[in-house]
Amino acid sequence: MKTRITELFGIQHPIIQGGMHYVGFAELAAAVSNAGGLGLITGLTQKTPELLAREIARCRAMTDKPFGVNLTFLPTVSSPDYPGYIRAIIEGGVKAVETAGNNPQQWLPLLKEHGIKVIHKCTSVRHALKAEAIGCDAVSVDGFECGGHPGEDDVPNFILLPRAAETLKIPFVASGGMADGRSLVAALALGAEGMNMGTRFIATQEAPVHEHVKQAIVAASELDTRLVMRPLRNTERVLNNAAVERLLAKEKELGANLKFEDIIEQVAGVYPRIMQNGDMDAGAWSCGMVAGLIHDVPTVKALIDRIMAEAEALITQRLAGLLR
Numbered sequence: 609m610k611t612r613i614t615e616l617f618g619i620q621h622p623i624i625q626g627g628m629h630y631v632g633f634a635e636l637a638a639a640v641s642n643a644g645g646l647g648l649i650t651g652l653t654q655k656t657p658e659l660l661a662r663e664i665a666r667c668r669a670m671t672d673k674p675f676g677v678n679l680t681f682l683p684t685v686s687s688p689d690y691p692g693y694i695r696a697i698i699e700g701g702v703k704a705v706e707t708a709g710n711n712p713q714q715w716l717p718l719l720k721e722h723g724i725k726v727i728h729k730c731t732s733v734r735h736a737l738k739a740e741a742i743g744c745d746a747v748s749v750d751g752f753e754c755g756g757h758p759g760e761d762d763v764p765n766f767i768l769l770p771r772a773a774e775t776l777k778i779p780f781v782a783s784g785g786m787a788d789g790r791s792l793v794a795a796l797a798l799g800a801e802g803m804n805m806g807t808r809f810i811a812t813q814e815a816p817v818h819e820h821v822k823q824a825i826v827a828a829s830e831l832d833t834r835l836v837m838r839p840l841r842n843t844e845r846v847l848n849n850a851a852v853e854r855l856l857a858k859e860k861e862l863g864a865n866l867k868f869e870d871i872i873e874q875v876a877g878v879y880p881r882i883m884q885n886g887d888m889d890a891g892a893w894s895c896g897m898v899a900g901l902i903h904d905v906p907t908v909k910a911l912i913d914r915i916m917a918e919a920e921a922l923i924t925q926r927l928a929g930l931l932r
């Protein structure tokens with residue numbers, strides 16, 4: 609399948625694996641790229657730029673296809689060494705960067721100078737327009753369904769994607785709630801030129817996370833996610849568990865007086881304990897409503913091949929058949 613997204617990134621299928629903290633290591637990124645999609649290493653999971661450089665080199669040893677790096681610009685006061693991470697990306701010869709969080713404008717000239725394509729992840733049309741105006745090559749439009757941070761507008765993809773299509777000139781991928789060939793065809797119909805998946809890629813053989821995490825996603829239904837940190841305007845969609853219930857009870861109790869320190873135990877530093885040790889009640893971890901559509905743990909290649917075969921059959925048989 610050819611779209612502006614496959615052309616932009618030099619990939620076979622219009623499928624991107626979104627950056628995921630403590631999931632997006634070289635093994636997963638390489639598996640996605642080898643299967644014809646665009647795999648992404650999660651930059652900030654690597655604690656220093658030197659470690660990111662090493663992760664990029666590991667990925668390069670596992671694939672000769674294009675892969676990228678996610679750089680999440682956090683709204684924190686003490687910022688990570690972003691210039692160092694960007695240097696690691698440039699020196700590592702990476703040609704695709706997914707930015708997320710704060711506005712990436714100050715880093716764009718340097719990335720562009722080195723021929724790096726930038727796709728910015730946004731949860732609203734106004735942020736997507738801003739990304740287009742500052743020179744991003746594409747955007748990833750994350751609807752309210754998504755795992756991770758859906759923003760504060762709560763617009764689901766059935767509205768958000770066509771709104772993006774009627775407003776943007778640069779290509780965009782649909783993100784949030786995407787799982788299979790149906791998702792891809794729907795995304796294309798709504799105006800996107802591909803799709804980005806997070807949660808679906810965690811439940812794959814190659815995702816380098818504890819088996820408990822994959823099984824939790826397979827066991828979960830579409831009713832099992834919760835929104836946390838809304839009072840802090842840092843809303844995150846997570847899988848419900850004992851820690852999340854304690855966190856929500858704290859939010860209810862403190863109301864508008866809630867501060868980050870009140871919930872630090874449930875959200876800070878919990879990813880390694882969950883993703884690596886499989887301690888599923890250690891804290892809140894991002895997960896999309898799409899868990900309800902995930903019933904197996906295939907290899908990445910089997911998943912991507914299945915998505916593309918389903919999409920083709922849907923377009924050429926079911927949809928074309930309706931017109932006969």
Ligand SMILES: Cc1cc2nc3c(=O)[nH]c(=O)nc-3n(C[C@H](O)[C@H](O)[C@H](O)COP(=O)(O)O)c2cc1C
Pocket residue numbers: 625626627628629631650678680707708709729750753754755756757783784785786804805806807808893894895896897898
């Ligand atoms: C466990 C997990 C961790 C994530 N970590 C990040 C991150 O560090 N940076 C980022 O930009 N997005 C992050 N995301 C969001 C994904 O890249 C993607 O946008 C989202 O998962 C899409 O929604 P879906 O899960 O319904 O496919 C994360 C998502 C999950 C599920």
